Amino acid sequence: MEDDGGSLKILIADDNETDRMILHAIVKKQGHAVVTASDGVEAVERFIEEQPELILLDALMPNMDGFEAARRIKELAGEDLVPIIFLTSLKDAESLAKCLEAGGDDFLSKPYNRIILQAKINAFSRMRNMHLTMQKQRDQIALHNEHLLHEQETAKAVFDNVAHSGCLDSPNIKYLLSPLAVFNGDVLLAARKPSGGMHVLLGDYTGHGLPAAIGAMPMAEIFYALTSKGFTIEEIIKEINAKLKAILPTGVFCCACMVDMEFREREMKVWIGGLPTCFLYRSGTGERVEIASNHLPLGVLSGDQFKVKMQVFEVSEGDRVYMWSDGIHEARNDQDVMFGEERLIDVFDRCTSPESLFDDINVAVEEYLGEAERDDDITLVEVRIPNEREIEELPEETIDISDKGPMDWHLDYRLNPLSLKYFNPLPFVLQLITEVPGLRRCSGQVYTILAELYSNALEHGVLGLDSELKKNPQGFSEYYDLRAKRLEGLDLGFVNFKLNHIPTETGGALTVLISDSGEGFDFQSKLDDGSDKQYCGRGIPLISTLCRSVTYKGCGNEVEAVFEWHYTQTGS
């Protein structure tokens, strides 16, 4: 008979010399190496010295019987499979059971039958090989798993460095996010805008593990870099989409929702593609506004097909916006039924205090899941419109101050129709201004001044839009539609920046003169009127508090703001 397990080293332990001789002869004839022992003590010693791969063990032996020897050998073998075949003429069930209890794997009764013995040795040899393969594969899997975990830790550390936590810890944000969420494909980013507002982005990548996490890194990098440089939500979402489209393989994309909050202007813009409907909860009235996805996820469409159209909302202090990945909706109870949107709506309907809504949602999901196994991929975020005092106290991004840079300079920069249509000059201009050493700490204030004056020049001056429109919610979207339409059709007009910076003893003075091609307005009569109404729409009171002076010139299509800063001045 062919030996299919190769040659083994076999220990034969029997106190009968003739039995030992016979077994030795049979086993050797089958091509195996033989080690012998004449009692249990010797058997254990031989096992330690020779590391045999299979053992033929007599049950009844002097000094130490086979049962005890089997127990010791199995203990020494640990997780290695060393099959023990008991040699016995015992026939009663109790004795045979005792053999198995001691760790025996099979029996061979006397007189020995060499055919049966050979079959048994072969069978155990196969089993042993399988066991070895399994052990090897198990060790390999364990090694791979360890490797994978290590890689994930490294990847997570890199991601955390890229994504840091932004301003997720701001007092107006509550969120639920698993520490390893990035490997579930969930990403949550929040950052302060130079203007003082906030960008929050929730992304849910298709898939799990590293493939799901890989897109999160460039996404976070773009989000933070562009937000801090003053880019708009439209520009950021467009840039992220283009990047993801370029790097992600087909079938991998990112369902996302990004909100842009302008706290002082009480305005919120939302871009949502592929995520479950978000809710805007109006604390004053208890009204729940649904913000449904109206775009494809990020990374699906190429740049020319991609739409950045925003949903715009007027918001009030204390209003809250809720975003979530599908983890909540798809959380299953022990009956395998999903939580679903209706139960979520129910939580809002039953809400008595907006303060506790976030916790109410968590409790509802928790109670619903009960004993069911948790997937741990529930991501939920609540962003509240803070009050004035809180806005002042929100932490600013800390920025390095370089020592050398341009202190005395002048810039004349004119944007003609094509540039006005397709280009946002603010990041570029802000970048330039913040090259002034020390002025970077005031970038928020400078941005606010630039943004207000530029949008006044463009929207009221060049495009001739009436700020009265924005006084009610319907007017809001009408205003933005009209803005887009007029900008699209623009073929005449300009906005001109004249910037001048001079050093002073304690810091510097920045003069911003912005003029536009519009008709201007009768600022003089408004001033005589003693009313700030007209200015209100133009955000001038806010700018006036930041600047030494704000002066309208010409026919009202020219405005000059002088901003003074000091080295000792803090960020806010």
Added chain:
Amino acid sequence: MTDLQHLDLEALEELRDVMEDEFQSLIETFIVDAERKLVAFQAAISGANADEVGKVSHSFKGSCSNIGAPLLSALCKKSEDKGRENDLSGVDVIFDDICNEYQIVKKLLTEQLS
């Protein structure tokens, strides 16, 4: 009991086949070992040591069955049972039978060697 053979020639042929050059050594070893066991057996009976009677019988039974001496093996089984039951009455008679049967087996085995 009488239907059991003194020597199972078929089994013996197989042993010869397996052992090859060592067949003679095996038979000689069996004889030396058997006589040592019979001495131990005698001592156990004299000492009225039922446990030892059982053990020696069990061990001898095993080698007898392997060497191809079924009747001798069966006799050992009887004394083994007695020992295990802790009842040595009549064991001396069985022991005499074992000794007689052993002499026959020894003679037959020796013949196999020539």
